[in-house]
Amino acid sequence: MFIINCPYCGERDQTEFSCGGEAHIERPKQPTELSDDQWAEYLFMRKNIKGVQFERWNHAHGCRKWFNMVRDTSNDKIQAVYKMGEKPPVK
């Protein structure tokens, strides 16, 4: 449980947000050309890092906008928040 600084609304309680999982997983540009292994990689395989991880979050009970977050999963500390489409801050 923590406070999230929504890039559109400012600081709000985490319970207002929902987590969309690992960020920067690009949707395949040509889905018809993917092998089963590549589909499995895209759909299911995750880094699930203990440490600094890039994630997508949605302010579900607020502005309902999606954004990205850099968070340390070993202590839940948020290191950065940035908008969709922006380049992730270099760690």
Add this chain to the structure above:
Amino acid sequence: MKNKYSIFSLIKNALSGHENWQRAWRDPEPKKEYDAIIIGGGGHGLATSYYLAKKHKLTNIAVVEKGWIGGGNTGRNTTIIRSNYLWDASAGLYDHALKIWEGLSQELNYNVMFSKRGVMNLAHNLQDVRDLKRRTHANRLNGIDAVWLNTEEVKKFCPIINTSPDIRYPVLGGTLQKRAGTARHDAVAWGYARGADAMGVDIIQNCEVNGIRRNGDQVEGIETTKGFIKSKKIGVVAAGHSSVLANMAGIRLPLESKPLQALVSEPVKPIIDTVVMSNAVHAYVSQSDKGELVIGAGTDSYVSYTQKGSHNIVEETLRAILELYPIFSRMKMLRQWGGIVDICPDASPIISKTQIKGLYFNCGWGTGGFKATPGSGDLFAHTIANDEPHKLNAAFNLNRFVSGDLVDEHGAAAVAH
């Protein structure tokens, strides 16, 4: 077994003031090389080593544990054991475990306090009723005991439940598995550790794995805080930290690790003599032999390794508990904790070989691994010893995420995962 526990050993040691009990397992330094290494000294890992030694005669093996045995999720779960899963593959897997539970105390010469107090699952809406009736039929077709109870029968079986029709989520009925129940969780880890140690298995505690060394596609050993240990077979049973170990070996798993919470109340006199679970409102409760109510809450919705969990999750569970059991309204909660569970996209476990030769994973048990401990150990030992899965865990391979042949127990399991 060298020091068999019995009524006579109890009397003998009582007469000498209980000062001469021998330690239940050794505390060895790691050897340079083993025939197989199990990473993770929880119930599943220790059970795996026990069956590797007992059934497959592999005794030159070690279990390495970064903390102390049974100090992870084995000691953090709510100790519920049941096998009323919907799909055939899951029913086979969990009932295999339940059958081993039934004779486990005798086999290990260690009282795991398996208590067949029954597990009841409540239905709160029409869809619940349909789903649970369907599951009852599926269970019976698979030879697993299950009965449907109407509201009056639920009330009769557990009188403290509020079955009034005007509550927010009224009780419309439920299922009951009478062979299901609870067991003492640390006794399971200790019993398996003692049994494995007696057959020569080295249990190495306070030994954290920092790397998995491989030569091409063959595994070679592990880097640990106690040095490099060589082995051509490595079985990883690390629950919430499975992905961390997979990353060391350079592979990815379809897992997300999240905190799952549980809490216990102050101890009271016997008030609930069964386990009651409710999927729709996510509340489940039983009473420990010490008298504490043991309550299971849900998982957080984001990846975290903090072993804490959010306050709002506990609040939601307690709200549901209070509506279903108004008698608990003035009880105080004593302790709350979290364990990191590794959740698969289909809420079913992985007991499988990997693309790396000699590297095996037993993971993805998510929120419901404790009940499977003996079966999981048995089947994982079979998979490691033969380099082939047993027919009961063949469906739980890693390749199902490529083939699409998932074992989807998400909505189908008896409680929300």
